Amino acid sequence: MAAHTSTPHYDIVVVGAGIIGLAHAYHAHRRGLRVAVVEQNDGVVGASVQNFGHACITAQSGAAREYALAGRRHWLDLARAAGFWAAQPGTWCVARRDDELAVMAEFAAERGDDEVRLLGADEFRSAVPVPDAIGGMYLPNDLQVEPRAAAPGIARWLESEGVDFHWRTAALGFEPGVVRTSRGTLAAEHVVVAVGCDVDRLFPEPADDLLRCRLHMVKARIPLAQPLPGPLFTAWSLVRYSGFENLPSTPALAERLRRETPDYVAMDLHQMYTPQPDGTVLIGDTHDRAVSAIPFQPEAGFEALLTETRTLFGVDDVEVLERWQGMYTSGSGDEFLLTEPIDRVHIVTVTTGIGMTTSMGLGESTIARITESVTA
Numbered sequence: 001m002a003a004h005t006s007t008p009h010y011d012i013v014v015v016g017a018g019i020i021g022l023a024h025a026y027h028a029h030r031r032g033l034r035v036a037v038v039e040q041n042d043g044v045v046g047a048s049v050q051n052f053g054h055a056c057i058t059a060q061s062g063a064a065r066e067y068a069l070a071g072r073r074h075w076l077d078l079a080r081a082a083g084f085w086a087a088q089p090g091t092w093c094v095a096r097r098d099d100e101l102a103v104m105a106e107f108a109a110e111r112g113d114d115e116v117r118l119l120g121a122d123e124f125r126s127a128v129p130v131p132d133a134i135g136g137m138y139l140p141n142d143l144q145v146e147p148r149a150a151a152p153g154i155a156r157w158l159e160s161e162g163v164d165f166h167w168r169t170a171a172l173g174f175e176p177g178v179v180r181t182s183r184g185t186l187a188a189e190h191v192v193v194a195v196g197c198d199v200d201r202l203f204p205e206p207a208d209d210l211l212r213c214r215l216h217m218v219k220a221r222i223p224l225a226q227p228l229p230g231p232l233f234t235a236w237s238l239v240r241y242s243g244f245e246n247l248p249s250t251p252a253l254a255e256r257l258r259r260e261t262p263d264y265v266a267m268d269l270h271q272m273y274t275p276q277p278d279g280t281v282l283i284g285d286t287h288d289r290a291v292s293a294i295p296f297q298p299e300a301g302f303e304a305l306l307t308e309t310r311t312l313f314g315v316d317d318v319e320v321l322e323r324w325q326g327m328y329t330s331g332s333g334d335e336f337l338l339t340e341p342i343d344r345v346h347i348v349t350v351t352t353g354i355g356m357t358t359s360m361g362l363g364e365s366t367i368a369r370i371t372e373s374v375t376a
Contacts, residue, residue, distance in 0.1 A: 008164070010036045011371070013179050013188035015171045015202075017041075019048040019355055020348060021194035022154045023071075023363030026078065029163055031371060036164040036188070037155075038171055038181055044151045047196055047355060050217065050326035052274040052282050053147035054231045056091065056357045058115050058139040059241035064335050064358050071360025075143055078360075082157035084149045085277050089230025091142040092128050093237060094312075095135045099256060100235045102249040104137040110247070115141060128232060129225040131314045144231055145356070146277060171195075171202060176343040190370045191345045197293075197329045199337070199349050206339050206347060212293040213353070215285040215326035216267075216301035219276075221319040222309065228275040234312070236264075236271045242335070267301055271308050280321060283309055289330050297325055328353050336362070346370055 012028040014021045017039035028035045055075060057068040079086035095101040108116040117138040119127075124136040159165050170182040171193070179186045193202060200207035238244045239254045258265050268287035275281050286301040306318050331337065331351030336358075339347050348366055350358060 007185050007187050008036070009187040010034045010164070011189050012036075012192065012367070013038060013186050013190075014192045014194060015179065016194040016196065017044055017151075017155055017165070017167075018046050018194065018196055019151045019154075019359045020196070020350060020362065021192065022048075022151055022158065023074075023359040024192045024194060024348065024367055025158055025163055026074070026154065026360075027363045027367040028371065029158060029161060031367065033371065035158075036166060036186060037158070038166045038169050038179065038186070040168065040170040042168050044155055047326065047328040048151040049148045050215070050324065051147050051328075051353070051356060052231065052272065052284065053145045053150060053356065054091070054274050055143035055145070056231075056241065056354065057142050058091065058111070059237070059243040060354065060357065061242040061245070062335075064242065064354055067358040067361030067365065068354075069361065070364060071358065071362070072141070072143060074360035074364065075145065078154055078157070079145065079150075082153040084153035085146045086150070087144045087230070089142075089144055090138055090140040091231045091233055092124075092229060093137045093139070093233035094124065094128060094130045094133050095137075095235075096130070096132055097134070097235070097256075099249060099253045100238060101135050103238045103244055103247055103253055104135075106247040106249055107244060108137060115139065127229050129228070130312055142231065144274060147282075147356070174202075174342050174345045176345070189344065192348055192366065192370075193345065194348045196349065196355075197327060199329065199347060200291075203341050203347060206337065206341055207349070209332060210337065210349070210351060211289040211291060211330045213328050213330035214288045214290075214293050214297075215328075216297060216305060217285055217324050217326045218283040218302060218305055218320055219280050219322040220283055220306075220309070221279065221321065222281050222313060223315050223317065224313055227279070228273060228281065230275070232273040234271040236269055240270050263300075264304060267304065269304060269308075271305070271312070273309075285326065287330075293325075293327055295325070297323070328355065338366070344370075
């Protein structure tokens with residue numbers, strides 16, 4: 001742990017060692033800048049390790065899509081450099097009803113064969129063990145990392161590369177070129193504040209409409225007929241991601257889900273699966289938004305995930321290994337909060353659950369923009 005015996009000066013100080021903060025530290029380091037990371041915990045423990053580890057590139061739109069595409073190669077480069085598991089399995093999306101196939105067909109027509117491949121029932125079922133699949137689609141460009149290893153591995157590698165990490169150190173206040181912490185003061189040309197859900201505690205006004213989104217998450221062993229070939233989407237994914245939002249058939253699918261499963265809509269279910277290197281599967285998730293995150297998890301959320309898992313794969317039992325409450329920042333408008341409340345102090349927050357997907361491209365964009373003055 002770095003000691004603050006004087007006032008160290010850096011080109012970039014990043015507050016927050018989640019994947020958004022680490023991506024900014026990585027890109028600043030790549031530019032040869034002197035970088036420090038301030039983190040209140042003694043390691044990476046937040047949304048970056050609580051999630052699916054899925055870089056869902058293809059299903060994004062707008063700025064999120066640009067960041068996701070730009071960041072893809074950096075994920076692969078970092079996996080090699082830092083030594084964590086990463087794969088390029090793409091994403092599979094199952095269709096069990098005709099309205100789901102309709103959305104997929106429209107998406108494929110919009111994006112083209114390089115991004116979306118439509119699959120018939122036999123072809124899909126030969127790859128993915130869903131007995132009642134009537135077809136599906138394959139998104140070949142999406143990536144996957146092991147969520148509990150990726151961000152911690154990046155932090156260790158950056159530290160070995162000379163980035164200063166100030167663990168168990170809280171940011172208390174900011175001035176132009178200054179971060180006041182619980183262990184002293186750091187000086188910087190620019191400060192990036194990437195603290196996720198806690199941004200409202202440091203900057204309440206720009207974060208006033210942000211909420212904490214709590215998730216039901218499960219790690220399990222599923223007795224599948226064959227292993228999942230990669231992350232698996234369902235109908236619920238088609239009504240969640242922005243890339244599908246404006247397709248002609250999406251509203252009808254959303255209405256059918258509301259009509260048939262109002263309880264699931266009320267818990268904002270998203271049924272998806274990411275297989276892990278050890279053979280387990282991460283299952284999620286539900287979404288509950290509030291200013292404060294209460295610690296109590298209704299069992300109904302876990303039961304919904306497990307019931308739908310048994311139904312989807314046609315299995316009688318699912319061995320639950322772990323249950324937990326994931327959490328990320330949620331906003332009602334743009335997918336990103338990017339603002340400069342104090343001169344040279346930059347808030348960077350992803351306000352929906354696409355932090356892993358967009359982090360590397362977002363970090364590259366931010367650092368390129370703010371460091372023009374550092375390198376000029």
